[in-house]
Amino acid sequence: MFGLIRWVFWITVWVLIAATFHYTLPQVDIVRVTDTYEKRVDPGENSMFWAQADVGSDGTVANRDVFFIQTRRVKGDVMVYRNEDTGWGWPPYFKFDTSNLQAEAGDLKSTEEEPRYVAIKHYGWRNEFLTIFPNAISVKPVDGPDASKGIPWLNIFIITIFLTVVYGIWVRWRRFRIARIDPTMEAIEDDLADASGAVSSWLGSWRKKS
Missing domain, CATH: 1.20.5 (Single alpha-helices involved in coiled-coils or other helix-helix interfaces)
Known part of the structure; x- marks a missing residue:
């Protein structure tokens, strides 16, 4: 019985460690930006999956405006990213250029008829049930849908x-x-x-x- 409890304990620990790495380490998606917008959000039970308010703004306000980047992946499925500062908090990306990144993403929008593909570096997960979005870190143009992620x-x-x-x-x-x-x-x-x-x-x- 003790051996079983020990195995369950260590499996749980390693699953949590793997989930933490998968959430916080950067990933790259090749996508086509379809739209950018700003929306007021009220983080509730999912507040741990939202970053802090932009550096220099009033962080005591419960709700705030958040930038979003709408995209389509190469296979056609939709992916939506939030665009928030991480500041000096966790994960330690030290991201302070949210507004600049939103402008860059808006400038790279394209249509299905004349697609322009970009590489979006991000961290986090997308979950419709919990209403959580990955946070975009950077966006840069690539040659096409088959571009290497590096x-x-x-x-x-x-x-x-x-x-x-x-x-x-x-x-x-x-x-x-x-x-x-x-x-x-x-x-x-x-x-x-x-x-x-x-x-x-x-x-x-x-x-x-x-």
């Missing part, structure tokens, strides 16, 4: 560093457990076994007297 060197670097740190911690924990914890547990088990034997001998001596 190698995600930053993602590879961050994940490699993370796994290296985890492996280092695991190695040190394993050495500590073998050197300190395992001998202590074996000594405790031996003491318990000796105590159990002594009790059994004592009880046996009383049976003989009876």
Whole structure:
């Protein structure tokens, strides 16, 4: 039973870690910008999936205007991105150019008859049920729908560093457990076994007297 609980615990931990990386690390989509607009939003239960108010504005106001970028992917499905500053908060993209990015996206709008494709770098998820949108970080024109998204060197670097740190911690924990914890547990088990034997001998001596 204890083994099952331990496996469930570690599976849950690694699923949460993987979800955190998938949400926060940058991704690139090749899309066609169809429209840009501004909409007032009132973050509620999904507020954790919205960034803070733009740097320099009044962050105490519950609702605020948010920029959005409407697009169509190469296969034709729709994807909508929000365009918010991240400022000095999390994730640490230090994005302060929301208005400039909205202007760039508006300038790259195109129609189905005369498409212009762009690469939008973003983080986050799109979920219609929770009304959450990925946050656009940058937008730049590309040659066409088959343009390369590039190698995600930053993602590879961050994940490699993370796994290296985890492996280092695991190695040190394993050495500590073998050197300190395992001998202590074996000594405790031996003491318990000796105590159990002594009790059994004592009880046996009383049976003989009876």
